[in-house]
Amino acid sequence: MTKRRFDGLAPGEGASPDRYDPVRFERQNVTVDLVIFTVRDRTLKLLLIERGEPPYQGSWALPGGFVRKDESLEDSARRELLEETGVRDIYLEQLYTFGDPGRDPRTRVITVAYFAIIASDRQVLHASADATDARWFSVTGLPRLAFDHERIVDYAIERLRNKLEYTTVGFQLLPEQFTLTELQNVYEIILGKQLDKRNFRKKILSLAIIQETGETKMDGVHRPARLYRFSDAKFMLLKEKGILFPF
Template sequence: MEQQGKYIYEYPRPAVTTDCVIFGFDKGELKVLLIERGIKPYSGKWALPGGFIDMDEDSETCAKRKLVQETGLENIYMEQLYTFSAVERDPRYRVISIAYYALVNLSDYNAQAGTDTTCVKWFAISDVPELAFDHAKILDMAKERLKGKIKYQPIGFELLPEKFTMPDLHCLYETVLQTELDNRNFRKKILGYNLLIDLNEQQRGARNRAPKLYSFDKERYEELTKAGFYFEI
């Protein structure tokens, strides 16, 4: 019940937050966007963007709101990851977090520090600093989710520019999957799905033979999916 502008409950109840793992891909490296906290606890420590859910919003709305407030990012691909509920994950009081992960093309977004943050920065996955709360655990789970899902759903295209080359796509998959993929077989499989649009352009500035530029045919993929199409790398 509500009394004098405060919520009063008969039994103790946990607070609920959202945390967001934002992945990007740049120069052959998978990266994650982190904020430097400007408030306690863990002031000055790096963390995932996120915050408390308001009484009048759902978790996804909160995740998107906090991204805009803390990093300036909006209108990005996002999926729910997992709910983290370890009893002592927050030193203040009982807090449950609903985590999301998102994929962005770095060149399309200019991340900037906002509410309760002193800095926002992209870190290579191989060079992530110590994180506040249990955010290292959240990041690890997000990496595994991305690694698994990119095999059977073409979400990797969200990390690339609108125009990309076959070597760009091949490098992305090898980086995310952390394994070598035979270039010839990879190319044959990708082109065999007929999901790429040949733009009849070549990459500028290439030293040797300039590779072709492609774009992802999202409309065709959605049509094929409705008909039972299965994507697999």
């Protein structure tokens, strides 16, 4: 039976930080990786960057980077997000932590994955601010990804789909004002199936989470659509009645 130990520190660390056993308790490389979603051209897209160096040189990978010494994990993710996209104050959520030895061929790297959502009107992606290329890819047409990033992406998409059903994450993909058809499109795109217009509207309106703005959206040639916005918070859990499970 091994001796029980829980310090939150390597042995001896509390007293003198340099005396930890470098073999068994070597500190770890910790990164954050981001799966950044948006909707454009009626498809769900996510942001990838092209790797400039080996390994996986020339492959596409999730944006991310090292967790710095004195920032929280979420701060770290928000910093990376800002660096990659120039966007702040958007929905961000921790996804899962991937730490298999061997997921990076060079050395052991533990990565805390986050997923983020950028509203369709805020994709101000400064096309390639430096050497590496950054692009939006449709989730249905992703290239081969570096490391275990495919697994991370799969997990993120699954989580997004699930959360659509009992939260208002879906709304994060839309501008502040939106039409019910636009909202329905977001749901259809992410769930990958058609929804009934009447049932969808009935359900959303029954939840009393949006309100009319009084304005309409003239797309030019057709009947103008009413614009709505959220009643309360930007993100909420829908207790009690789920949201769109049945669809």
